Amino acid sequence: MAWYCSGSTNSELIENLSRTGLIKDERVKKAMLGVDRAHYAPSRPYSDSPQPIGHGATISAPHMHGHACEYLIDFLLPGSRVLDIGSGSGYLTHVLANLVMGASSANGTTGQVIGVDHIPELVDLACDNMRKSKQGRSFLESGSVKFVTADGRLGWKEGAPYDAIHVGAAAEKLHPTLVEQLRAPGRMFIPVDAEYDGRAEGSLELGGGQYIWVVDKREDGSIHKEKVFQVSYVPLTDRPGT
Ligand code: SAH
Numbered sequence: 001m002a003w004y005c006s007g008s009t010n011s012e013l014i015e016n017l018s019r020t021g022l023i024k025d026e027r028v029k030k031a032m033l034g035v036d037r038a039h040y041a042p043s044r045p046y047s048d049s050p051q052p053i054g055h056g057a058t059i060s061a062p063h064m065h066g067h068a069c070e071y072l073i074d075f076l077l078p079g080s081r082v083l084d085i086g087s088g089s090g091y092l093t094h095v096l097a098n099l100v101m102g103a104s105s106a107n108g109t110t111g112q113v114i115g116v117d118h119i120p121e122l123v124d125l126a127c128d129n130m131r132k133s134k135q136g137r138s139f140l141e142s143g144s145v146k147f148v149t150a151d152g153r154l155g156w157k158e159g160a161p162y163d164a165i166h167v168g169a170a171a172e173k174l175h176p177t178l179v180e181q182l183r184a185p186g187r188m189f190i191p192v193d194a195e196y197d198g199r200a201e202g203s204l205e206l207g208g209g210q211y212i213w214v215v216d217k218r219e220d221g222s223i224h225k226e227k228v229f230q231v232s233y234v235p236l237t238d239r240p241g242t
Pocket of ligand 1: 057058059060085086087088089090091092116117118119122150151152153168169234235236237238239
């Protein structure tokens with residue numbers, strides 16, 4: 001599939017992902033068309049595959065970025081507040097900002113996306129990448145997008161509650177602090193080690209694997225979790241050297 005969905009330009013890549021059904025939502029497609037992956041992926045930016053960005057991190061494949069946005073889309077509205085944990089290259093943070101900054105919101109609040117990474121060099125890289133476009137510079141200057149260095153397993157309390165939380169690295173468990181920082185209603189997209197729910201233990205599943213969980217906090221505060229598909233992400237860890 002990867003070869004088929006790649007492109008020689010950003011728009012060719014996104015159009016191919018759309019044509020093959022890997023991106024279905026028109027708002028997500030438009031938001032991804034608005035961010036040139038070449039600003040974020042140093043090699044093969046228009047290939048539908050993950051690419052190394054240094055410090056043991058990778059920029060995820062574009063179809064994964066598309067899936068993440070589509071699972072969260074009902075919570076990515078003009079004015080929404082979003083936390084992007086493991087922001088790495090900053091690509092998805094920019095796409096998320098396109099989704100929440102589109103127009104002024106119904107209740108007059110301004111959207112904001114906060115990217116969190118625990119490697120300061122990657123936080124600097126994300127800022128540098130975003131400054132490559134006029135729109136990215138204006139998001140940073142207005143504070144609509146902010147990158148912070150922190151342990152994402154603790155979320156970013158200062159900006160909570162969030163309408164949507166995206167986690168871009170595999171967690172050992174559904175960290176309760178992250179669920180606490182969700183607004184009611186709100187939704188989190190998080191890859192979690194398969195061992196978390198006990199089912200993979202002692203089973204034949206190779207390496208246990210990781211699964212995306214979609215966690216909904218409903219208006220009444222109740223929590224609903226759904227395990228949706230298997231993935232392969234770098235782990236959410238302690239900062240190297242700590
Ligand atoms: N969404 C990013 C994914 C980057 S890879 C992109 O597509 O570019 C995962 C990222 O998670 C890495 O940048 C890594 O530094 C970060 N990470 C790992 N453990 C973390 C932790 N405990 N807190 C914050 N970030 C973490």
